[in-house]
Amino acid sequence: MQPDRLQPRLDLTMADIQRATNVLVGKPLWRCLRAADMAMFDFGNRKKVPGLRGEWKEVGDFALHVQCAWRLTRQDRVIVGSTDLYYPASYQEDDQVPSDFDWDEEPNLRDKRLVSLFEGGTREFMVEKVQPGLAGSLYISLHDGLSLELFPEHSLRKEHWRLFVPSTEQRHFVV
DSSP: OOGGGGOOOSOOOHHHHHHHHGGGTTOEEEEEEEETTEEEEEEEEEEEEEOTTSOEEEEEEEEEEEOSEEEEEETTEEEEEGGGGGSBTTOOTTOOOOTTOOTTTSOBHHHHHHHHHTGGGTOOEEEEEEEEOGGGOEEEEESTTEEEEEEOOOOSSSOOEEEEOTTSOOOOEEO
């Protein structure tokens, strides 16, 4: 792996982001998994690739790994958002979150809503348009009135999100 393949550029413009993310237009969004609190969205065709331990895993043509705030919306309603992770799967409005709730080990609201949205891996949402915004934000318009919005929420020069082709040596696009 080339050392600079994963390094973010600090001089990105909205035009750079538009060029990099246009590859998603016409591709289906078919899954969102997570590693700790990082969201991992899969786009395009499904393919099997060797995993780190020799097992086979399914990936998309493109992966969008998100470490900033994000949400999936339909019209004026948030369907699921990044911080739903910190609530139990059974959470109802005005419930108290138990002090011993471990979102990384116990069922949480984010995972539950994503499984429901993607209907257990059988539902896809075609990307209709991608539009970069200010400060590394990104708006992805999907069919069925759904949209995925990414919005970096801190001023630090840390990674907010990256787009890449899984299981290749191609350079990652890092914001």
